Amino acid sequence: MTTEPPTTVPQARWHGPQRRIGVTGGIASGKSSVGLYLSEQHALPLLDADIYARDALVAGSAATMAVLQRYGNAVAEAGQLNPISIDRIALASIIFSDAQERRWLEQLIHPIVAKRFDVALADLSAEPVVVLMIPLLFEAKLSGLCSDVWLVDCSPAQQCQRLIARDGLTLKQAEQRISTQWPLEQKRPLADLVIDNSGAPRAWRDQISSIC
Numbered sequence: 001m002t003t004e005p006p007t008t009v010p011q012a013r014w015h016g017p018q019r020r021i022g023v024t025g026g027i028a029s030g031k032s033s034v035g036l037y038l039s040e041q042h043a044l045p046l047l048d049a050d051i052y053a054r055d056a057l058v059a060g061s062a063a064t065m066a067v068l069q070r071y072g073n074a075v076a077e078a079g080q081l082n083p084i085s086i087d088r089i090a091l092a093s094i095i096f097s098d099a100q101e102r103r104w105l106e107q108l109i110h111p112i113v114a115k116r117f118d119v120a121l122a123d124l125s126a127e128p129v130v131v132l133m134i135p136l137l138f139e140a141k142l143s144g145l146c147s148d149v150w151l152v153d154c155s156p157a158q159q160c161q162r163l164i165a166r167d168g169l170t171l172k173q174a175e176q177r178i179s180t181q182w183p184l185e186q187k188r189p190l191a192d193l194v195i196d197n198s199g200a201p202r203a204w205r206d207q208i209s210s211i212c
Contacts, residue, residue, distance in 0.1 A: 011143040011190070019129045020121075022146030024137035026184045027177055028162040029152045030197035030204070035133035037205065045124050049134040049142075052116040056109050057091075059083040063108055067091065070104070096177050110140055117145055138187055151191035153184055154198040 014020050021038070025031045039046035056063045060083030067086055068076060071094065077085040095102040117132065124130050134142050143149055154162075156178065163174040188194055193211070195204045 011138070011141060013143060013149075014145055014147045016147075018121075018125065018127065019148065020146045021129065021131045022137050022143065022149045023131060023133045023152065024135060024149060024187070024191075025152035025195075025197075026154075026156075026159050026181055026187075027135065028159045028166060028174075029154050029184065030162075030195075031133060031135060031152045033202070034150070034152050034195060034197075034204065034208065035131055037202075037208065038131045044129050044131045045127050046131045046133060047117060047120050047124075049113055049117070049132070049136070052113040053109050055116070056112040057086050057088070059085040063112060066108055067105070096173075096180060099180075102180060106140075114142070117142075121145070136181065138190055139182055143190075148193070149191045150193045150195055151184070151187050152195045152197050152204075153188065154196075156183070158198060159184075 021044075023031055023035045023038070035046055035048065038044045057067065058064065064084070064086055068084060071091070075086050075091045075094070077087045091105075095105050121130065132145055134140070134145075137143055137146070137149065159178050160171060160174045163169055163177065164171065167174075169177070195207055197204050
């Protein structure tokens with residue numbers, strides 16, 4: 001996703017009657033855990049940008065065909081006939097090592113994700129509170145979808161450790177992926193709530209429960 005120079009200027013927010021909590025943070029900071037907690041323990045509808053992005057590249061989709069046209073067999077999943085699926089690991093290897101290719105993919109996927117949010121939010125318009133889990137909320141300039149922005153925070157070293165353990169990456173690969181996002185220290189001033197996930201697992205629950 002985009003890695004334009006970070007800004008500390010607050011972006012526009014949603015001001016409608018519905019409370020829309022945007023959960024964001026860095027890769028492997030713990031966003032998914034917080035989002036799922038809000039969904040499962042507080043019964044809040046959860047919309048996930050990562051799911052929408054993955055759905056955009058299902059076999060046979062227009063976005064998938066555009067990716068295959070650009071990269072060909074380098075990203076075609078072995079053994080697939082029609083429709084052809086994308087080897088997501090191969091695609092990740094390309095986009096995380098080449099900023100220009102990453103920007104190309106962002107320009108393809110971001111509008112699809114934004115449209116999915118628009119449709120889902122329209123369907124959930126009667127809900128008093130909705131959670132939007134958007135890893136690149138600031139980078140993709142999507143804070144206008146949210147009335148509140150919660151940032152899940154930890155140290156860069158913890159991000160690396162968790163990413164290596166979760167995805168089996170090397171230290172170099174983990175650092176490379178973290179570097180494609182704005183650093184958390186640049187996101188903190190833009191958030192309404194900073195959730196500390198640097199301590200014991202799930203210690204942040206008390207912090208959230210006190211304001212839900």
